Amino acid sequence: MSTFPSLTSGAAFRRASPSRTLSSALGGASLLVLSAALPAFAEASEGVVALDEINVSGEARRLAPGPNLTVSTGAGSRLDLTPLETPASVDVVSGDVVRDRGQSSIAEAVTQNAAGFSFIGTPGNGFGAYSSRGFTGVNSVTTLYDGVRLYPGNGTVTFPFDTWTVDRIEVLRGPASVLYGEGAIGGAINIIPKKPLTDERRNEARAVVGTDGQVGLAAGSAGPINEKFAYSFDVAASRGDGWMDRGDYKNLAFSGALNWRPTDELSVTLSHDGGHNQPSRYFGTPLKGAGNVEKDWIGENYNVRDGVIRFNDNITQLKAEWTPNETVTLRATAYSVVSNRFWRNAESYRWSASASPLFPDGQINRSDYIAIKQEQEQIGARADATVRSELFGMANEATIGFDVNRFRFSRLNNGGYGDPAVNPPLPPKGFDPGEYGSTSSYGREYRATTTQYSLSFDDRLKLTDQLSLVAGLRYDHPEIDYRNLRTGLKANPTLDSISWRVGAVYEPVKNLAFYAQYSEAADPVNSLLSLTPAQSDFKLSKGRQVEAGVKQSLWDDRFEWTLSAFYIEKKDLLAPRPGALAGTPAEQIGKQSSRGVEASVGVELGHGWRVDANGTILDARYDEFFGAGGLSYKGNTPNAVPEKLANVWATWRFAENWKAQAGLQYVGRTYTSASNDYKRPAYALVNAGLQWKPTGYATLDARVKNLTDKTYAYAGGDYQWYFGAPRTAELALHLKF
Template sequence: MRAALLGACCAAALAAPARAQAPDSPVALDEITVSGAGATVAPGPNLSVKTNAGSRLGLTPLETPASVDVVSGDVVRDRGQSSIAEAVTQNAAGFSFIGTPGNGFGAYSSRGFTGVNSVTTLYDGVRLYPGQGTVTFPFDTWTVDRIEVLRGPASVLYGEGAVGGAINIIPKKPLTDERRNEARMVVGTDGQVGLAAGSAGPINDRFAYSFDVVGNRGDGWMDRGDHKNLAFSGALNWRPTDELSVTLTHDGGHNQPSRYFGTPLKGAGNVETDWIGENYNVRDGVIRFNDTITQLKAEWTPNETVTLRATAYYVTANRLWRNAEGYTWNAGTGLIDRSSFIAIKQEQEQIGARADATIRTELFGMANEAVVGFDVNRFDFRRLNNGGYGNPDLNPSLPPTGFDPGDYGSASPYGKDYKAITTQYSFFFDDRLKVTDTLSLVAGLRYDHPEVDYRNVRTGDTSNPTLNSISWRVGAVYEPIENLAVYAQYSEAADPVTSILSLPKSQADFALSKGRQVEAGVKQSLWDDRVEWTLSAFYIEKNDLLSRDANTPTITQQVGQQSSRGVEASVGVELGHGWRIDANGTILDARYDDFRESVMNPVTGEPESVSRKGNTPNAVPETLANVWATWRFAEDWKAQAGLQYVGKTYTTAENRYSRPGYALVNAGLQWKPTAYATLDLRVKNLTDKTYAYTGGDYQWYFGAPRTAEVALHLRF
């Protein structure tokens, strides 16, 4: 079957019209250069590419006193990384994936901190606020121009949250002086089929456009694992004058992932391999995410000293779950007991605007560049649910294999649960002062004022918390020789204890958790960017964690402190003779410095407070590494392989059980039969490793076994 698919794709490529021209570079980025029939794309860290990941000043990573990665979309697609999660965790240093259906597959761990509040996702600069711990967009990399990653606290840039880092996905943009037309077809194991197309270029002297769309479907690697999705991105750019640019964009996605909520263990930490391919969800389970984001942007540069920018945006998210989510092996009966029969709808709407001005002047004879601005947002979040929790008709026990999963049905109609309207405004300031030709000072300040109007429709409970925060950062960059930078920074941040948009009355009086970081490092680019390397060391601490009260376990409280210290390194090297190596690694020491939680005493049956001081926070791997090797071994041929390593991870703060570390190998072979066609054969998880990437003591989420795909990419 695979041989037939490969042959068919080869024939299609060779039969393409001979009049097609060599492709234009699909993305206008500094790291892309066109040579002959193909493009060579620098995978990273891309120290000379201007980015807004580390500041709003448009500095390069070399000029920024922080750890910043710029991951090119072309590199991501060339490596076969079709999901945002693959692109981030297999290229950026220090990130691991902990996504589940409940958090929308948008959760990560970075620098010892986890979840959608501590690792923030943005789309084209717009922060995607999580509703009840969920972020569901974006998910596919076809529409991506690049991914900008900031490691460490990012509150000074994006507001409360992001003490562990921030991920900003930048979509493809209109091209004003070249054209891009491309298409991709993918077939693979487990019934995988994918189609994608894209186009960009000038319409006339004043208008330019871009449009990209991608759709995928498959049967999944587990029983009843069928899935499908569609993502799109479109933009229209108007330049009435050389100084003014106006862009309208509309992006979105419809995602129905596999209805898989993990696999129960045969006792804590005990994996029964025969159970991994089973799906213990109900037959008619549903997971459905629909997201859109529309933006209108204007940028005016009347002269060399001033740039004005304004953005208005409208974001929607509609989500639906109807599943049996909890599975526990019953040692007494030998059956799998199902629980958490939950049907939930989320309706989320965000209307906002941001404006800022960049001013370039001199201060006491020194070059100074400053950005000052504000943003405002209004969020409307509504949650509806079905009252079928624990209904015995919906809660049968199943044998581990050979079972009838049953149907959820409709135990009761959906009813309104709660709604919350949140208004938020902020003011921010970034500044860079060139003290000398070799020394720069970079500082930032942000004030945030979110106010929540919460109302529980079922109980009538209301609350109106206000969660003000001030975040700031100061850093220095010293460049003793050209393209070698030594930096240090100190920053303070704020982290919400839970999703602000769905803050319940019971937590309305809680303060934001406070975080602070000290970081120092060195970065260098050598030999016309053929060698780039970075090294950083950091210490982060976060106070006022969330825990359950020992006397009343149903009540949560804020206590204690956790911290992490670590070292991160990355390197990219063009070795010559067609070889390139990219690698990064992280070593962490993450721990609870002062933290107590309520547990049930097995002897007395009463709750008691237990210290977790010195333990590692759950879902935090303390060692991570990525290595990619590329070899152009013949004209029009390329082989590549990647190794991703994620270390052992504890499943709870107790540190009694852990998920083993794992190493995944991905490999690919690429052939360019013509100047406009590329044929890829890729194998993911080459060694067929059995691994779990997230989960608790008794239920783990396993990753896919070995899969293969053939992809034909055409440019014309």
């Protein structure tokens, strides 16, 4: 049975900035074709272990917590191949498994399940930044929502953030420019929302209470309306006091879809998804000297009392898929993405050893008093045609398509304010945080309009029953019209790029695949939506990757494992030229690379046990890079890149209706700047949970995150770090009816 795309519908959130433009779209055709269900139960010598269930488009199908190698996915190609058929590293993460493990944020779901990803999200990048395979940030690791690429405005991606609406998360590790265009040399994350159901109904609700004032409510429903229409709708809201001083937060996420199937060959879906997010107004903690952590400072909030962080996002899509016969599938999607963001904070803090009667332990100097508004709108469409045929007697499947987008991005701010007479230095503890203090109006700083189109081609040729060739080609043509409304400076760069990939998959026996691939990609020196006149003459940074590996699914998919090795090189990085005077503009003369090994395994052990694990070992380095004064950083590790990562999850169904589980996440040490003078220590987080199902429709979960109460920092520079939450606990009741 074909699957049905999703849609969402939602309401405004109290105190959130309303969207200035209604998200709307027209178009026709596209749909993820999902196949291959994993077995319902894995039987062992003395027990039966149930796999977590996901319902998609009316079909009861199941995804295991592990790699899911035999499930069709759009992450690795446009041909809906399974990970076993794809010459790349692909993870499929079940939304049900994510919620079962208590992973309430997209960041937790990605970094605690997919191999090789670490989180470096901060308020400035919208909590949407990751590190993967030695490359960091929203310009190198792309986020998509239901196949729509979320272009970063001014280095910011703010949606999605909640996992309640998620059906599954598809992750591609390594360069993804051949699929999604420039800006994906480290990888791509595609979050797919829940879909309408045609043959059954889904009704569920969740209530959560926890430490630090945490309260959450969620509900969802899906099912057929009649023979031609089906729907889905999900909404989740949460709020809490936060673990730091003045750390209160609240958010609302919603997702809805209406599917119309007038004939067996045609499916049309209208969807709307969105979120209103007001996270904790926390910009990190200053260090007592470079690299020196004072633990009793960590719970302090050095932001101003009236600080604000607020993100509003809405995505509307109209999709259609037409399959007139077995050899042709036509898909098209039209979409509108609207984001409105607002910050008003003192964002930077640095400790000074200057002592006085008022500051016997030194003082905290605050800077970067800035208020910013971002207004971003993306209207676009994509369409493709897939043809299945024979070429010289060999089975061939090809997809040709195009994308077209128009972006409008505007930034307003009243930055530059920081009068020490109004906001003086603070003692490290026991301080009055003060007010923002500026009454100046918001001035529109710049406006950028980007028009982009692309052409793409994907092909798989089965040379034999065991050997396939998979290739892809993409041409991107973005034209940018940047205007600084304060200085009058303008820029109109055009940044064409060609990305391509060729790979082979050899399957000597069923469900054992060896693969190799070569790919080329491109990254911008800054977000395309916010390239300044000074950056308009720069070309895209170029990247290339060589990867080889093996994947296998055994025992009716109860045991899956993968192993891959890769080398990635990126050149044309911005760096000062050796011997250049201070203040001289950087040039595209830098180069960095990474080489590494990744492995993952998911296995049903019997006696009620299941173990899922993955690990990454990297060697990431600057091959040619310079700092201030022409100092060479050759051989240094790029900042924010951990070179060792691992995840382990163990689940034990020790009695009827009872389950215990525990997870370990390890993130290796990370340098805080390109000079490698200081580093954040490695950390290991332990999460645990106990689940009881008193009835067939109710589940009660008790969970503890950061069980060992580890103090750890996940992001930050040489003098200011972002710390993660200490030990927290929650109790969740999930009902299905």
